[in-house]
Amino acid sequence: MEETPVDEGDTNKDVEVAPALIALHPSENSVAVAVGSDLRVFDLVGNCAVSLVDESGPPYHKDSIRTICYGSKGQLFISAGDDKTVKIWSTESWRCIYNVVSEKRVSAAAISPNGLHVCFADKFGVIWVVDLDGGVDGNQPLVNKKAVSLLSHYCSIITSLKFSLDGRFLVSADRDFKIRVTMFPTKPVNEAHEIQSFCLGHTDFVSCIAFVSNLQCSHGFLISGSGDSTVRLWDILSGSLLDTCEIGDKVELLDSKEREGCHSAVTSLCTIADGALVAVAVQSLHGIILLNCDLSNHTLSVVKVVSISEETFIPTSLSTSCSTGYLWMVTGVSSLHNLGHSSLAHVKVMSGFNKDNSTANDVSVVEDDAIPGGTKLLEKLQGGITFDEKVFLAAAEAVKTAMSNLLTKKQYSIEKRDFRKRTRNDRKLKQ
Template sequence: MSGLIEGLPDAVALRCLARVPFYLYPKLELVSRSWKAVIRSTELFKARQEVGSAEELLCVCAFDPENLWQMYDPLRDLWITLPVLPSKIRHLAHFGAVSTGGKLFVLGGGSDAVDPSTGDQDGSFATNEVWSYDPIMRRWDQRASMILPRAMFACCVLKGKIIVAGGFTSCRKSISQAEMYDPEKDVWITIPDLHRTHNSACTGLVIGGKLHVLHKGLSTVQVLDHVGSGWTVEDYSWLQGPMAVVQGDLYVMSHGLIFKQEKEVRKVVVSASEFRRRIGFAMTGLRDEIYVIGGVIGPDRFNWDIKPMSDVDVLTELGREVVSMEDTGIEECEHDNNETNINDKPEEDTQFEESEQNNKDVEVAPALISVHPTQNSVAVAVGSDLRVFNLLEDCAVNLVDGSAGASHSDSIRAIRYGANGKLFVSAGDDKLVKVWSTESWRCISTVCSEKRVSAVAIGNDGLHVCFADKFGVVWVVDLPVDGSEAPLNKKAVPLLAHYCSIITSLEFSPDGRFIISADRDFKIRVTVFPKKPLDGAHEIQSFCLGHTEFVSCLAFICTPECSQGILVSGGGDSTVRMWDIISGSLLDTCDVGAKAGHLKTDASEANYSTITDICTIPDCTLIAVAFQSLQGIMLLSCDLQSQTLSVAKLVSIVGESFIPTSLGSSISGGLLWMVTGASKLHGSDVSSLSGVKVISGFKKSSPDSLDQEAVVLEDNEIPGGSKLLEKLQGSISIDEKVFLAAAEAVKTAMCNLLIKKQYSVEKREFRKRTRNDKKVKQ
């Protein structure tokens, strides 16, 4: 390495070459043999580190052509194509990729092509091979193989060593083993295993000098400070979605927004709504920016085309730039940065405020009904009014609540009897969850929620009450074992989370082993209910995926022959679906909207007849279904042997405008109770109204047939008669036109609540300024 630059010592010449941009090195090699030797030497790499000229480059693997890597120079907007990765595995996917010591490392993974005979990816779902790319030598080298083959695993660099943990060795087996690689010695060693594994992909992040391993679907994070101390389990309740670490801070993309996520606090930093339809993309941090790379758009319900993306989007807190992999010119998008005096109110706020107020005026809540397990009493909720009738004593119930004023100050969104009938729970938009004793109808506990409550459930043993809020968190409260009616001052603790998705329904499995939650993002989650619920529920049994619109309701078919029960669900896609909760597999689907003739031929969202409620008839395999626009109910029959659903009967309420909003039944009685109505009706003289109907004909003597015709009882035939109707309806008779208006208002309100909205930037900013969902101090 003598005489690099005439008149300069080689040490000085080396530092001069170290300051030359990396992309020019291939040209510098052509100057002379001595220059080529120094350009490819480790001394030059060390010199670049010393003089501070080391560059951060973004490495991207393209799916097509296969195993092709590129490096992006963000300072010069330049793409550099690398030699093809010489792995024998075609279309390598689900691998780990990290950089350390100035080299790129590609670890594990497998082929993305499925072998139909085995179900494995091209016969190689997971490999243990390791490759490194040296940008100075411009070549790939095979390094020592991992101890275990793995795919979909966590892979990070911690203190100069590469650590891999978790993942899958085959498409059917997840692992908890972890190992560490020393790049200088080219040696792998085992390190302590993860505390738990899960049947889902995992990822790794280094934050604050610690390795964090996250499994998809779990709220817990497993943390490694250093190898000797092993892993610790923390429950940070982080949002789920693509993640990136930028200058030591964690950022998460969720529901079209970028959140800055700390341990238990998050805040929105920038909108990313254009990525809501893009899937399969990569997200990473580089310098002080977030890069969103590639992916595909589609398919969705209205568009079956798949459009591959070659874009690289650069997101910052102040703006956004777009870079195309094919066209390296940077296109700068418009970005408005308006400042408003804190004491002034922008003119557009007034317009948005009027719009928001109109929305609040028509924010109706459907009437709800719940029946005591042995039909001792019936409860109806409409608006903030909770009405209960005692069937045993044939009289209305007076609720006893120690709090001043009405029991609830805003619309009730969920009511539920416990399995043994000793407890009753009501909750709603006033962020209060009230637990009642059904013996005295005294409120024994009032729990404050941080957000509006959307669903409730009571444990089969009566020891825990769970409720879900509109932010997607399920909370749990423990109750006294002795069944005491003494007032309780309880504070809820988080049990699990659906991460910013409104939870629409909660159910415990008949054996009490699982808690099932459904949300507006089309998914149903089956979670193992822990022995110590106050410590959180961290084990997901399965996800039931198949609905193409929000899931609105859940119920269990439970017979003596099937004590574990079979889950059924209804949704905004007009279907009732039957599930195996252990595996999450879909057993059958019944398109009740199409069978009832309530779907039009076009595919617009508004033409779907949403399932508003489903109710299983105890000790038989009949399912009652209520959905929008149907004046009555549909009865489905479930064949447990063939695991199929079929339409048994359509029960119409002739001559009346009665579209049920909620259904209820009891273990005894052979009756199906229905309610229709709503609260906060805009433009009506009646603020809240409800109507009650009952269908008979469900006897244990013929539980699976309708030999005894299902009949809509007349008002004077309903248990409790006019007394019950006057209590639950508020009046014995109500104008049918009002009920039609209520049904239409409920339909509109459900769409507004559960179908996701796209807001303009201006309206989103206004909603931020006027939001009123701050945490309630307890």
């Protein structure tokens, strides 16, 4: 059967937008939002906006930020993205202490639990490692570091990158439905890596992964979300699929037409209350889905769908910490030039999560004036506190289209494929 050509990849470059991202300090000392090239940080302890220090000068990023994360100890923070720059910040001084140049656009990043290594992945499927020379000094100036290639997914966009809880394994997920578990070398710059397992079972791109802690399992269990509208639980040592939770039929979509494509894809997930609950964000859902993770029986099950009354709020990123019962969410997009807007972000918080609340009956959305940090936080992270509903609805649609274009593999006819081979950039350069 002849493949149907899909030309949207060549014509829809105007929807190359990046979703807003949110990351919370492990002890909830601070919270960061990235939208477009803008990185915004708020100090929750001092109740004030954070001023970033970078000797390269603003703007700190010159293109959309695609990944942000704190280290497990909260001493380091990473921001990276389409400008091929990885910035490593000290959260003590919020000074950029290491500046790493990537050969390609960066799609994911992670910090080892001991804080000695930073790994990042590019859109060509290569994972790089940076040795932090035995530690970090929050008062030292920016230093240029060189990354060393560690492993590759062979030209498949890497969508998520996580270290296991004990730091023994590096887990990488890609748009070709794969999750790879790699034994992380003690000296990754000089030693070879070994593949521990592959977690295979998703039928569409893997969009996000997270670890669930367990006293009997030091490395933790893995949870993954995908464009196939499922959340799956894995044993990473063997690569065994322990359980699959179908969430597509639990999602109340805005329109029946949105069932087409990847519009019910899982976009973000995070574990809450030491992994007893898992919060899941889904495209087109005005809220989140809460799952119960029963590690004793190796099962995932839907507990509750928590809706948000504002129809314009469809979370693009979730984050939480182990120290409090708050779940932080953001929706937004890097740019909507056709509507005259850029760097749109809207932050919300849910409360009522605790270890004993397995039914999530007390979970609710916190009013804006009761959010930690209040209006000062919203003004910093959102760039203001007023919103245009039409603009945010358009932003949600733009994120769907961009995610589909980026992560859904396109099919071409034989003629179209041959034409693309003949006109590749590397062939042009040789001529």
